[in-house]
Every structure is written in structure tokens, then in C-alpha cells.
Amino acid sequence: MRFLLIEDSEALASAVVERLHLDGHVVDHAGDLATAWDYVATTDYDLILLDIMLPDGDGRSFLERHRSADASTPVIVLTARSEVSDRVGLLDLGADDYMVKPIDFSELEARCRAVLRRRGGEARNLITLGNLGFDSLAGTLKIGGETVQLRTRELRLFEVFINAPGQIFSKSALVDRLFSYDEDPSENAIEVYVGRLRRRLAGSDVGITTVRGLGYKLEQT
Amino acid sequence: MSAPARQDPVSQGSIRRRLLLVQLAGAAALAVLLYFVVLSVTRQVAQQSQDNVLAASALSILGSARVSGGEIVIDLPYSALSMLDSVTDERVFYAIWLGDEFLSGYQDLPRPQRPGEAQPAFLEAAFLGAQVRIAAVERPFSTDLGNEQLSVSVAQTLTGRDQTMARISRVALGVGAGFFALSAVLALIVAQSTIRPLNRLTGAVSRRGPRDLRPVSAPVPSEMVPLVASLNSFMKRLETSLSRSEDFIAEAAHRVRTPLAIVRTQAEIVQRRVRDEDTRNAVREMIHAVDESSRTAGQLLDHAMVVFRLDDLACEPVDLPALVRETVSQVGVLSEMRDIDLILGRMEDAVVEGDAILLQNALRNLLDNAIKYCPPLAEVTVSVRNDGNEICLQVSDTGPGFPEGGKRRLVQRFSRGDNVSGVVGSGLGLTIVEDVTVAHGGRFTIDNNDGGGACARLFFPAS
Numbered sequence: 001m002r003f004l005l006i007e008d009s010e011a012l013a014s015a016v017v018e019r020l021h022l023d024g025h026v027v028d029h030a031g032d033l034a035t036a037w038d039y040v041a042t043t044d045y046d047l048i049l050l051d052i053m054l055p056d057g058d059g060r061s062f063l064e065r066h067r068s069a070d071a072s073t074p075v076i077v078l079t080a081r082s083e084v085s086d087r088v089g090l091l092d093l094g095a096d097d098y099m100v101k102p103i104d105f106s107e108l109e110a111r112c113r114a115v116l117r118r119r120g121g122e123a124r125n126l127i128t129l130g131n132l133g134f135d136s137l138a139g140t141l142k143i144g145g146e147t148v149q150l151r152t153r154e155l156r157l158f159e160v161f162i163n164a165p166g167q168i169f170s171k172s173a174l175v176d177r178l179f180s181y182d183e184d185p186s187e188n189a190i191e192v193y194v195g196r197l198r199r200r201l202a203g204s205d206v207g208i209t210t211v212r213g214l215g216y217k218l219e220q221t
Numbered sequence: 222m223s224a225p226a227r228q229d230p231v232s233q234g235s236i237r238r239r240l241l242l243v244q245l246a247g248a249a250a251l252a253v254l255l256y257f258v259v260l261s262v263t264r265q266v267a268q269q270s271q272d273n274v275l276a277a278s279a280l281s282i283l284g285s286a287r288v289s290g291g292e293i294v295i296d297l298p299y300s301a302l303s304m305l306d307s308v309t310d311e312r313v314f315y316a317i318w319l320g321d322e323f324l325s326g327y328q329d330l331p332r333p334q335r336p337g338e339a340q341p342a343f344l345e346a347a348f349l350g351a352q353v354r355i356a357a358v359e360r361p362f363s364t365d366l367g368n369e370q371l372s373v374s375v376a377q378t379l380t381g382r383d384q385t386m387a388r389i390s391r392v393a394l395g396v397g398a399g400f401f402a403l404s405a406v407l408a409l410i411v412a413q414s415t416i417r418p419l420n421r422l423t424g425a426v427s428r429r430g431p432r433d434l435r436p437v438s439a440p441v442p443s444e445m446v447p448l449v450a451s452l453n454s455f456m457k458r459l460e461t462s463l464s465r466s467e468d469f470i471a472e473a474a475h476r477v478r479t480p481l482a483i484v485r486t487q488a489e490i491v492q493r494r495v496r497d498e499d500t501r502n503a504v505r506e507m508i509h510a511v512d513e514s515s516r517t518a519g520q521l522l523d524h525a526m527v528v529f530r531l532d533d534l535a536c537e538p539v540d541l542p543a544l545v546r547e548t549v550s551q552v553g554v555l556s557e558m559r560d561i562d563l564i565l566g567r568m569e570d571a572v573v574e575g576d577a578i579l580l581q582n583a584l585r586n587l588l589d590n591a592i593k594y595c596p597p598l599a600e601v602t603v604s605v606r607n608d609g610n611e612i613c614l615q616v617s618d619t620g621p622g623f624p625e626g627g628k629r630r631l632v633q634r635f636s637r638g639d640n641v642s643g644v645v646g647s648g649l650g651l652t653i654v655e656d657v658t659v660a661h662g663g664r665f666t667i668d669n670n671d672g673g674g675a676c677a678r679l680f681f682p683a684s
Contacts, residue, residue, distance in 0.1 A: 009483070012483045019486050019489055022493050053475060080475040080479050081474050097551075101478040102484070103485070104512070106558065107558060110557060110558045111554050114554050152560055153560050172502075173501075176493075176505065
């Protein structure tokens with residue numbers, strides 16, 4: 001996906017850009033509102049990440065102008081302020097969602113997915129592998145003529161595999177990708193989710209195989 | 222956490238009463254003085270006029286004395302006594318003396334001190350059972366026996382004068398009382414009108430909404446200008462300090478969260494890149510710690526904001542089901558991420574008077590808790606019930622439930638359940654929920670469901 005990140009803290013912005021790169025996203029960074037308007041005028045973005053406190057104005061004014069220009073690009077606000085005072089106003093101004101810093105990137109990913117799904121899935125990302133079709137936005141698998149709805153964690157686990165078919169992922173790497181950091185899952189939990197995903201994939205040309213002592217990988221059979 | 226107790230001002234007497242008392246006391250003193258002055262002046266005037274008549278009468282008797290054929294002849298002139306008689310039915314007495322020799326009249330009539338040639342002498346004395354006023358005059362009189370002083374005393378009873386004085390005294394009393402009554406009414410009016418600007422000011426200030434800190438602009442008497450000026454400057458300072466606390470909380474949040482965000486993001490990047498298990502675990506611990514501190518910081522700031530808003534609780538109708546739907550859609554992503562089903566249960570119409578932001582924060586805390594402490598595939602159900610008497614907002618889950626007997630402790634600040642180690646939490650969430658609920662006149666209960674799982678309920682009075 002293509003993001004526009006509007007954030008005045010250089011250190012934070014470069015970290016966020018790099019982090020989103022790891023998930024294969026393309027990110028442009030604007031340090032102030034003026035630059036942001038230039039980017040918006042010339043590029044189509046799937047999603048805008050907007051900080052509220054900016055050197056040349058309030059992020060709210062961006063929201064208002066963005067909405068009055070009838071732009072359809074969804075906006076997720078990244079706020080560092082107290083949630084109690086900001087929460088209501090931001091959504092009233094037309095933000096699609098907001099997150100409080102620090103950003104949990106798996107939460108950001110989930111929120112992006114939810115926002116795009118609400119918006120009608122313009123950035124639909126369809127992947128086909130053998131007789132398997134995968135819609136990451138809707139979180140569905142299509143096997144033959146049959147559609148299977150994945151739960152969120154199954155979906156995220158499957159995304160990890162399908163974005164790098166054949167690559168071996170250790171259980172601990174999968175724990176990192178699948179669970180948020182305030183949970184304390186055992187590696188057994190990964191076995192549970194791999195087991196569930198295998199059942200969902202039954203009947204397709206794609207399977208998850210165990211590489212003894214190393215982890216799991218996705219293979220086309 | 223309770224709002225600071227409001228201290229009632231100590232009342233030391235009432236200006237109105239004091240004003241009234243001082244004015245009434247003055248008026249009473251003046252009325253009494255007036256009474257006595259009127260009485261004494263009229264008494265003097267009456268005395269004077271009676272004395273004049275008596276003296277004139279005595280003089281005319283004295284003037285009619287002559288010697289005829291060696292005898293002293295005195296004609297009592299008619300006018301001399303008639304002028305005394307004319308007003309009332311007074312009894313009149315006289316006595317005529319030549320030197321020490323009694324000539325005519327009432328011998329027992331007391332004699333005033335010897336008058337001078339020009340000056341009549343006066344005396345008040347008891348005579349024949351009545352109080353009389355006596356006037357005496359004398360002049361030298363030549364007889365065969367030589368020169369003697371011929372003296373004439375004329376007396377008149379005082380009944381008439383006493384009656385007049387009694388009447389006048391009644392009138393004076395009436396005048397005094399009337400004066401007092403009039404003054405009392407005036408004093409009341411004065412006190413009332415003196416207090417009126419104060420009352421107007423009190424009304425203008427107390428009618429304001431909790432967040433109205435504009436200066437008082439109503440005109441006031443010049444004596445009250447300093448009071449109003451200091452009141453205005455106080456409100457200005459209060460407003461500055463309030464907005465400063467609000468700004469401070471927002472700024473503090475910004476300052477704390479931005480560096481945490483940088484650290485966390487960098488840590489995630491490192492964790493994705495590093496292959497070494499130990500390093501990855503270390504980074505994982507790091508991110509865990511960052512989350513913990515940012516969540517604690519966030520809740521501390523939230524709590525500060527909550528306390529700040531509770532001081533002046535907004536009071537607007539809040540559509541509870543709408544608020545629940547909005548909050549659930551906000552939190553939905555978080556529950557999805559953990560494969561927890563967040564379900565909207567029974568939603569009955571309910572309106573709570575209060576602060577929507579605070580109520581939402583309370584609900585958000587309950588939902589965050591439920592999502593955090595429940596295992597995957599658990600269900601969290603939110604429902605609103607309204608029996609017309611009480612509104613119940615309920616968050617029920619199928620998770621591990623609250624530790625038994627620990628409810629009081631859980632609601633205390635920084636206190637957490639025993640069964641939740643390993644999960645990020647600050648222990649402030651339930652404190653906020655409790656504070657917000659109580660401030661809205663409600664109560665907060667936590668229980669465990671019969672079939673397992675926790676059940677938190679907020680009860681509000683139905684409006």
C-alpha cells in the first residue's frame with residue numbers, strides 16, 4: 001500500500017517509514033502541512049497517517065480541508081495527546097480512525113484493514129496461488145468455488161506465510177508477528193493457530209509444512 | 222478520589238440587619254429626645270403664659286389700691302379675675318398684705334419670696350387640696366402709719382394646665398412614635414437598596430455555568446468596584462490556570478508519548494531484522510516495557526483529565542446506546558486482533574445526564590480490560606438496560622473473571638488483580654471507571670458470572 005505520513009518529528013517519521021517498509025508498504029513523509037498538500041495534490045494514496053501537532057498548523061485543519069475537498073483517501077490520526085480530550089473531536093472532523101502513540105504496528109495494520117474495508121476496498125489486494133485465492137482485505141480464502149472466512153489471527157498468520165512462500169519462520173518469529181507485546185503467549189499457541197490454518201486450507205493446493213527444529217513454511221503441493 | 226470539599230463561607234452578621242439596627246437605634250433615640258424637647262418647651266410656654274396672666278391680674282389689683290379717708294381701699298377689678306377665669310373652670314385665690322399685716326383674701330395662701338419692685342415672684346404650692354400657681358407683686362404704699370410694702374398674691378389652680386400638658390404630652394408621644402415609625406420604614410428601604418447591588422452581583426455570579434469565567438460587567442456602586450475588580454482578576458487567573466492545566470496535560474502527553482513512539486518503532490524494526498533468539502527476546506521485553514510505561518502515562522494523563530473534568534462536571538443528555546455503539550466500533554479492531562468477539566447485546570433506550578467524554582472513557586477502560594484479560598475466542602458482551610428507574614451499562618465476558626474478594630482493592634489506584642501478571646496494565650483503569658460513575662450519581666459493581674467470566678456494571682439513575 002502507499003501511505004502518506006504527516007508527522008513533524010523526524011526521528012519518529014523515519015522509524016515509522018522504515019517499519020512500514022518492512023511490511024512492504026511505500027511511504028512518503030511530509031514534515032509539515034504545506035509539504036503534505038503538495039504530496040496529496042500529485043499522488044494517490046491508499047491511506048494518510050496524520051499527526052495532530054504540526055509546525056505550520058493543527059492537523060485538524062488538514063482534516064477539515066481534506067474533507068471539504070471531498071477527497072476520498074481515508075485518514076488515520078496519530079495523536080499523542082490525552083485521549084480524553086481529543087477523542088470525540090477527531091472523529092467528528094472526519095478522521096476515519098485514530099491511534100494514540102506509541103504506535104503498535106500490528107494494531108495499525110488492523111486499523112488500516114478495517115478502514116479500507118469500510119471504505120469499500122478500493123485497494124483490494126488479491127493473491128492467487130494454485131487453486132487458492134486470497135483477499136487480504138476481506139480476510140477470505142477462496143478454495144475452488146468455496147469462500148472461507150479467516151479469523152484475524154489466522155489471517156495475519158497466513159499473510160506472513162503468503163508474502164514469503166517457501167521461507168521458513170521459527171515459532172518465536174511467528175509469536176512476534178502474531179501477538180501484541182502485552183500478551184505473553186507460549187510457542188504452543190503458534191501450534192494451535194498453525195493447526196487451525198491447516199484446517200482452513202484443507203482442499204487447496206497450498207499447505208503449511210513443519211520443518212523439524214526450524215519452524216514452518218508455506219508450500220504449494 | 223473525591224472532589225475537594227467545598228468550604229462554606231463563614232457568615233459574620235448581616236449588613237442589612239446591622240444597617241437596620243443602627244438606623245432604628247438612632248431613630249429611637251431621636252424620637253425620645255423629640256418627645257422630651259416638645260414636652261419641656263410646651264411646659265415652659267404654658268407656664269409662661271399662665272404666669273403672665275397671674276402677674277397681670279395681681280398688678281391690676283395692686284394698681285387699684287388707694288387710700289381713702291385713712292383706709293386702704295382696694296377694688297378688685299372685674300377684669301383682674303375674669304381674665305383668669307376665662308379659659309377653664311379654675312379656682313382663683315388672692316391675698317393682700319401690707320407689710321406683715323394681712324388685709325384681705327386667703328390668709329393661708331403661701332407667699333412667694335419677696336418680689337422685687339419690677340419683678341413679680343412666682344411659686345407653685347399645695348393649697349386647699351390643690352396644686353396652685355401663685356404670682357406675687359408689691360409696691361411701696363404710704364399710709365398714715367408710714368411706708369409699707371403693699372403686696373398682692375394671686376393664685377390659680379393648675380388643673381387646666383395639667384390637662385393641657387397631658388394632651389400635649391400625648392401629642393408629643395404620637396409625634397415621637399410617628400417619627401420612629403417613619404424612620405423605621407426609611408431605614409428598611411435604605412438597607413434594602415444598599416443591599417440590592419450586592420444581591421444583583423451575587424445573582425449574576427451564581428447564575429453562571431460552571432465554565433463561564435467572563436468578567437462581571439454589570440454596573441455596581443463605586444464602593445463595590447474594588448470587590449468586583451478583584452473578583453474579575455481572580456476569575457481571570459482561574460481561567461488562565463484552568464486552560465494552563467488543560468494545555469499542560471496535553472503537552473505532557475505529547476512530550477511523553479513521542480519519544481516512547483520512537484523507541485517502540487525502532488525496537489520493532491530491530492526485532493524484525495535480528496535473527497538471534499536472545500536479542501529478539503530482549504527486544505520483546507523492551508517493547509513490553511515501553512507499552513507498559515506508555516499505557517501508564519496515558520492513564521495517568523487520562524486520570525488527570527478525568528479529575529479535571531469531574532471538578533466541573535458537564536451536564537448534557539448523553540445517548541448511552543449511541544455512545545456504546547461508537548465505542549465498540551472503536552475498540553472492535555483491538556478485539557478482532559485477539560480473536561475476541563465483541564458483541565452488542567440488548568440495547569434499550571437510555572439517556573444519562575453527564576459528560577459524554579468521561580462516560581466514553583469509563584466504558585473504554587472496561588472494554589480494554591475485558592479484551593486484555595480474555596483469552597482468544599472469548600466473548601465480550603456490552604448491553605444497556607433501562608427499567609425506567611435505573612440504567613445499567615454492563616460489560617460481561619467469558620474470560621478468567623475477577624479475583625475473588627478483591628473488588629475494593631482493584632478499584633484502588635495502581636492496584637491490579639493477582640491473576641493478570643504478564644499483561645500490561647497500570648491499575649488506574651477501574652479507578653477512572655469508579656470515579657466517573659460516582660460523579661454521575663451512579664455506582665460501579667464488579668462480579669463474576671455464574672458460568673465464569675467477569676461482569677462489570679455501571680448503574681446510573683434514569684433521568
